[in-house]
Amino acid sequence: MKVSVVIPAFNEEKLLGACLDSARAAFSAQPQAPDYELIVCDNNSADGTAALAAAKGVKVVFEPLNRISAARNSGAAPATGDWLLFIDADSRLSAATLAAALNLMRSGSCAGGGALISFHPEPPAWGRALTGLWNAISRGFGLAAGSFLFCRRDAFTAVGGFSPLLYAGEELALSLALKRWGLARALSFAIITTAPHESSGRKFRIYTLTELALQVLKFALRPFGSVRKASSLGIFYDGRR
Numbered sequence: 001m002k003v004s005v006v007i008p009a010f011n012e013e014k015l016l017g018a019c020l021d022s023a024r025a026a027f028s029a030q031p032q033a034p035d036y037e038l039i040v041c042d043n044n045s046a047d048g049t050a051a052l053a054a055a056k057g058v059k060v061v062f063e064p065l066n067r068i069s070a071a072r073n074s075g076a077a078p079a080t081g082d083w084l085l086f087i088d089a090d091s092r093l094s095a096a097t098l099a100a101a102l103n104l105m106r107s108g109s110c111a112g113g114g115a116l117i118s119f120h121p122e123p124p125a126w127g128r129a130l131t132g133l134w135n136a137i138s139r140g141f142g143l144a145a146g147s148f149l150f151c152r153r154d155a156f157t158a159v160g161g162f163s164p165l166l167y168a169g170e171e172l173a174l175s176l177a178l179k180r181w182g183l184a185r186a187l188s189f190a191i192i193t194t195a196p197h198e199s200s201g202r203k204f205r206i207y208t209l210t211e212l213a214l215q216v217l218k219f220a221l222r223p224f225g226s227v228r229k230a231s232s233l234g235i236f237y238d239g240r241r
Helices: 014-027 048-054 068-076 097-107 124-140 153-159 170-183 202-206 209-221
Strands: 004-011 035-042 059-062 083-087 110-120 148-152 188-200
Touching: 004 068, 014 035, 014 048, 014 097, 014 148, 035 048, 035 068, 048 059, 059 068, 059 188, 068 083, 068 153, 083 153, 097 148, 097 188, 110 124, 110 153, 110 170, 124 188, 148 153, 148 170, 153 170, 170 188
Parallel strands: 004 035, 004 083, 035 059, 110 188
Antiparallel strands: 083 148, 110 148
């Protein structure tokens, strides 16, 4: 078995190095580590993201369109693994989360999955409440967060990858597509609950509760329209880091 770790990155020079180091450490800590590769998709960064990734000795591809679904798909295009693991450039992969994912991959009963998430540094009380709400949704409905999603390569290809039309929510659409693909083949879509994936809590510092609440309201009022326009998704595309 071979795992391709795909990391989309837009202006992530400050945090990408720690992400890559964590991924390598997580694989090295496995008693029976599979073959793996790290692929960074530079999503038209204006900083040293691509140079840092190259200096770390990982495969680097370029996607000029600033759209997260496009970056994820371009990162997956040259992958040679039997399994794809998508993580965000500002997150850190732990040995425990990876071990749980590898067990599911090896089980032969899984088409893909995700993990509950935690944030570092820890968000304020309202941020912890939002995190708890998302984790309940993820667990209850079997939906993967974009910061940690894995799937069989043949399943990813069969469902067409991430929707190229979406600026956000692409991980939810792919989760549903993979669940349908797996259901037809008696394969599950699993959410890891024992070892949450650690994502960056910077958005809770950069944006206020009001700004995040307004973003949620926009999505609630126009769920399909808002995810098809970058202008409606300020917290994802306004460039603040």
